[in-house]
Amino acid sequence: MDLVIRAARPAEYTALGEITAQAYLQDGLLDFGESDAYLGELRDVARRAADAEILVAVRGDVLLGGVTFVPAGGPMADIAGPGEAEIRMLAVARAGRGQGAGKALVRTCADRARALAGCHSLVLSTQPTMHAAHRIYERLGFHRTPHRDWNPLPDVLDLALLTYELTPLSRRDTQQTQHLGVT
Numbered sequence: 333m334d335l336v337i338r339a340a341r342p343a344e345y346t347a348l349g350e351i352t353a354q355a356y357l358q359d360g361l362l363d364f365g366e367s368d369a370y371l372g373e374l375r376d377v378a379r380r381a382a383d384a385e386i387l388v389a390v391r392g393d394v395l396l397g398g399v400t401f402v403p404a405g406g407p408m409a410d411i412a413g414p415g416e417a418e419i420r421m422l423a424v425a426r427a428g429r430g431q432g433a434g435k436a437l438v439r440t441c442a443d444r445a446r447a448l449a450g451c452h453s454l455v456l457s458t459q460p461t462m463h464a465a466h467r468i469y470e471r472l473g474f475h476r477t478p479h480r481d482w483n484p485l486p487d488v489l490d491l492a493l494l495t496y497e498l499t500p501l502s503r504r505d506t507q508q509t510q511h512l513g514v515t
Contacts, residue, residue: 333392335432337440340377340386340398348388348398349375355397355423361459363491374421384408387440389424389433396428399437401444404451411480411495412455417445419456422465435468442472446501453499457482460494474498 340348352374355361362368373379377386377398385401402408402418412418419441424433445454455477458465480495 335396335436336390337387337436338390340381340388342378342381344388344395345377345381345386347395348386349377351395351397351425352377352421352423355425358426359462361461374423380408380421384420385444387437389428389437391428391431391433394428395425396431396433397422397424397437399423399441401441403444404448410457410484411482415450415452416497417441417448417451417454419454422456429464434465435472438468438472442498442501445498451501453497453501455480455495455497457493457495460492466494466496469496469498472498 353371356371356374357365362370380386380400383402384406385403386398387401388398389396399422400408400420402412402420404412404415404417406412406418408420409418410420419438422434422437424437442454445451454474456469456474458469474496475498477495477497480497481492482495483492485491
């Protein structure tokens with residue numbers, strides 16, 4: 333069965349929230365584990381969907397993962413400025429990894445950003461230990477922007493986030509995305 337990227341359906345929000353939460357927990361990305369306040373945000377897909385576009389990767393009836401795409405100027409943006417869209421909370425279930433879902437979700441976000449009038453770049457934040465995600469971003473043309481690195485909790489010294497940017501938004505990946513059944 334083909335991998336399909338599409339808008340999340342409200343009936344999938346709970347499952348996607350749990351996939352996202354478990355991906356962050358299992359990969360050791362939450363400094364405070366099960367008691368981390370960010371865990372609630374990861375699970376609250378309905379709240380994100382009110383302010384951003386939630387995309388999912390599915391194969392058949394199996395939900396593999398998802399991402400939050402924040403259009404330019406959206407309230408869910410952490411680092412995006414004028415003329416920039418942002419990727420947040422990319423997560424793929426362990427059972428779905430290695431099937432191209434993460435890469436397809438990022439490509440779809442790049443296509444969405446290209447389609448926005450006045451949008452010149454796509455930005456994201458990532459943790460230093462997310463090496464597989466870094467490889468995806470770099471293969472798709474993102475470059476590191478160390479001058480934008482930041483810490484969402486300044487009192488927690490080891491929580492620095494790395495940033496990446498895709499600019500200028502080229503049409504390079506559009507044809508590659510179209511063969512994935514992206515809708």
